[in-house]
Amino acid sequence: MTKRREQVGLVTMHSIASAAGVSPMTVSNTFRYPERVQEETRQRVMRIAAELGYVPNHAAGNLASGQSRVIGAIIPSIKNSSFYKYVRGMQDTAAEHGYELVLKLADTICHEHAAIQTFIGLRVAGIALVGNEHEPAAIDILQKTALPVVESWVLGNPIDMAVGYSTTAATKAILDVLLARGYRNIGFIGYERTASHRFTERLPIFRSVLAQAGLSSDLVHLADEADGFGAGPKALEELCRIGPRIDAVICPTDIVAAGVLFECGRRGWKVPDRIAVAGWGDYEIASEITPGLTTVQPNAYEMGQQSVTMIVERARGNRNRGRVVDTGFQIIKRAST
Amino acid sequence: MTKRREQVGLVTMHSIASAAGVSPMTVSNTFRYPERVQEETRQRVMRIAAELGYVPNHAAGNLASGQSRVIGAIIPSIKNSSFYKYVRGMQDTAAEHGYELVLKLADTICHEHAAIQTFIGLRVAGIALVGNEHEPAAIDILQKTALPVVESWVLGNPIDMAVGYSTTAATKAILDVLLARGYRNIGFIGYERTASHRFTERLPIFRSVLAQAGLSSDLVHLADEADGFGAGPKALEELCRIGPRIDAVICPTDIVAAGVLFECGRRGWKVPDRIAVAGWGDYEIASEITPGLTTVQPNAYEMGQQSVTMIVERARGNRNRGRVVDTGFQIIKRAST
DNA sequence: TTGATCAGTTCACACATGTTG
């Protein structure tokens, strides 16, 4: 009786039902279980729905069924291409299974917490996170709600499930390349003040590998994560101050590595003759810049696929809590080392 | 009676209501209209809600109130930093107004249509689109639902509202820079098979400006939009074949421009002595690469702010249908021209 | 096809208290 106000979505299942001369349930069925409805009625309902511009109300459906076809993914950044393939993998796989992927950006664990709340509030089918560092309150609420959650780009000790690759193994592998090629004064660029294990795990491995090789591991510079390309020149300057004989450097991302290459260009340094440069992530620029960057290529697309697959399986009742999948990585050798 | 199945979000308003010894309505009020409930009860309810890890169900609230605090944005790509500032602007502004921003990726107008359907299905408060080329069916449904819609990065003839800058004016401005510096054999790189006015508007202006200056405008190459950096080398090769005396080139994005710079480096061509290179978009790489790229800097952050502001205002009842806002642009002059 | 149901919100109203003419 109380006609509240002009609603936005005026077209409801009722309106098409009466326009088509069937019950609302029949309309519902034509959308969710087309095979339960006779071809003829189905077509009539679809036609009228299209004419009236009907879009089923997820909110109502979600509420009634307790289910959702939306998966929420939270990514730290869209500043560069690092998550591009990952998101593509998620999106394509979600579509295959009849799910929708929506994204939220969160560059700090505090924002991540807020994004998690939003997704829980929306009652999504599952949540994909990057990394395994989160606010305690966020972990707490994820555990309480028992929503399917995948942490990606990282392995081990998951809230629920995880898919990633071993940064430790990748760090070793890239150092092996440099050592095999005879570099002996290897520098390391990392990030300071980052909470992310994706980055912080690398330095200890760097130190232990060099120690085992009987080499010094003093050439370390921690850059500001916000700097992007700009971190390269700063880091190179600092490392050269510490050890002028530096002959190779490994970077936290290809972006930083590209920044180092730009700086080498300005100094007139030949790469890799004067200094070898290794990147990380196989960003698009790695293969296009000259010299091409030797880099760690995570299987980002597969990681995205796997993340969504695990969420969908769990939403369908499979019990793969605690599952951890390693999607591996490759070392791409190019001219920079 | 029918206890359906283990619901995901077990904590409801009812459970905190009984735990706090108040009615569900009081719980609802403490969240939505805190001033309507006594300080003491408010705190008790809040405490219990926090303890139980309660997250209000947007789906239910949305359904009951017909309102939403979620804004949906559809962006074509996260492959590079072009939309980074834009999204930041939207996100920050949404947060200021107490709204949430969620993203969907759509690289074709077909995918965009699907994303629009998803957002309408979610009954979001409004939708932000990039560009003004859409599927007819998508336009149709947006008009029917009368949802607040902003088209950005583009001006004119909006479905509902628009915020952007003039690609025409920007193309003229960047050509003025090149002409003023004496370049006379100017090449143009555009995109082929792109539906987007953001790009297709540029070529006619290029032609007319050069014609007015009494110069030829034959040096045109249309690249594959998917190519990124790789489009640069291909385009340069083609343009040199058409006109070996080419002395400047304007690119559709800074990424393509960077690709051109890489290729110039390989050829040993000095920039801008042998050839001047102009980019578009003020991507992060533009200021970091050597030589720095002369480029068009749209006010992307402001565009994002403005988009969300317009949606929020409309959601609050302001009638700014048909409004078009020009956020302008700057030409950033660097060493590449 | 019908009604009950999901988890909230709107709206109208109850109730206690205080203020006013």
Add this chain to the structure above:
DNA sequence: ACAACATGTGTGAACTGATCA
């Protein structure tokens, strides 16, 4: 002293649109 009227808090019924049995 009393009705009349605000005011501040809390409650119950009806309702949202789609789904399930």
